[in-house]
Amino acid sequence: MPHEFQWSKAKARKIELLLPRLKYSVYPTNIAQWLENFEKDEVEHMIDLLRVFEYIPFNEFMFRLDSLLNLIFKKFPNVEDRILIYPYGKVGKSGTLVTYPLRNTRAFKKRESDAKKMSTLSKKEDYNIITHDYEKITISEDVKCVIFLDDFVGSGNTFIEEYGKPDVQKWLKEMKISKVFLLASIVMESAVEKIRSRFSNVEIVAERRKKILPTIKAAKFLFSNANNVEDIVRKYGNSIPVKPPPNQYTPLGYGESESLVSFFHGTPNNTLPIFWGDSKWKPLFPRRSETKMDRAKIIKRDIKYYLSLFDKIGYDLLEGERIVGSFPDGRTDRFKEKNQQNHAVITLIYLISLGLDAIIICQILGLTREELDTVYKECRVKKLISKGGELTFKARSILQQLQMKKRKDSIRNETTYNLEIKKILYLPRSINGNT
Known part of the structure; x- marks a missing residue:
């Protein structure tokens, strides 16, 4: 049963040490409220789980994109090799949200600057292209490779669906593009295996993460009891509805991705629902925009x-x-x-x-x-x-x-020293111009 969190010096210290790990993205009270979802004897296990949670703020997100983009550019050292960056998925989804931070990385800016010095393009024109409307790019653009862009790849299903579209394959063939990259800040290893089994020509450039349950069992020193953590994750995950019936529960996240990631702009549904699920549940990293807006109002009150x-x-x-x-x-x-x-x-x-x-x-x-x-x-x-x-x-x-x-x-705050009469004679150096 849920309980009322009881503060103590030991618990306060544990929560304090979690804040840097979570990049100060939440308040101690947010963590305490989230822990109240669980029974008292489950709290320590959930604190252990928070120790391996990965929160990525905007500046770190840019740093990761910059590093990964550099790896791709090194494969094309000639800056005049034009590259198309395609934020796949629906407009407004995570893929398209990544374009602003990516465009402002040092790697992208430097390549743009170097390429323009060797071309006749104006300052306002991009040499490398970032667009959602890939089909408008013709062979005359002389694109050498395509980068499919996303913030996070959990199950790999969205990319497989997008890349496998007949229109996309037809366009790649007409453009004579054989080199294709998938760029994301993080990709789950299970997604890598699934994508490679379908499209072996796609090179995935991203930080890789394993599912959380195997991670727990591999890093036992971080957890008081790995089996207990798994039981708690499944127990509460099976009571938090995150989809319409009849399959409204996904205790291990969408596609059973078992990820433990959240970004400055939102939490993927691949992450364990105990962190973002709503309804009667108190989420730590809410996914619903209404919950996030309500939290912002509370902070200002x-x-x-x-x-x-x-x-x-x-x-x-x-x-x-x-x-x-x-x-x-x-x-x-x-x-x-x-x-x-x-x-x-x-x-x-x-x-x-x-x-x-x-x-x-x-x-x-x-x-x-x-x-x-x-x-x-x-x-x-x-x-x-x-x-x-x-x-x-x-x-x-x-x-x-x-x-x-x-x-x-x-007046009350004046010190005794300030209020006492000073026995000091002040002699000015000059009076009316006379010394």
Whole structure:
């Protein structure tokens, strides 16, 4: 049964040590909430599993692409050998999302620069081509090879389906292209075997990973009990629906890929569902966009989001929240939710008092206009802002109270040394120009 996570020094230390491994992509509270999905005696096994989880942020993703792309370019040392990079799959899927980071790698930029020095193309024209519309490229383009591009290859099914299309094969034949690469940041070894069995001419350039269960058994020193980990993965994976019925459960990920990977832009469905599954489950690396957006909103409602600003100006945000929270507004929201709203309210009325417009406020707080409108509505409910967007007497009274408290605190914080009368005679070097 799920449980309430109990913090202790030992557990806090273990979670703290997980954060660098996860590239600080989640908060300790996110990890604790995820661990609450499991029974108490299963928590240690899941912490072990997190030790081998691979999260890839944007900068690392670019670094990996740069390194792998260099390997392909070395096979074509003549920079005038034109290359077509094809982000396969539907527009908007992971393959097409990779084009921006790839285009900005050092490897791609250098090859482009070197090629243009030896060609008649303008600066705005690309020498090497990145396009989803491969069929528009004709033999006159003189393309030497094609790179099929994706962020992650789990089962290999998507690539096999795409590469095996009659239209693709016909185009490759007409273009007289025999050298084909599959470039991805990570590919599962099981996918490599499947692709090679179908298309032996495709060269796969990617970091390889094994399925997680064989990895656990091979690296026993990292796990207290490998069999227990497997049992837990299957137990909960068989209760998290991730597809429409009747086959709604894939405890080992799509195609039984058993991967343990997540990216800055999303989590592949090949990854174990205990990490990204939704419904009544609390995911650590959510896959559903709604869940990710909700999490972003929660972060901005957290008190720590506004603390740095109030620390800078010297006001006490907690005191301001307490004052605002004392005003009845007739709603039945939970205490915690009201507190989160009040943090934003007290911050907003202070920024309005400075005469800042909405764009500047959004920039300071890192909010969208929609998020800012929500806080404005909250202020109007509490009668702190008029319909015209002006601060009410009530709002100005709150700021005055905070200002008075700020002055008192600054006096209270004076040291004995600063307050005592100094027995030092100050003699200026000159008076009215006379020394």
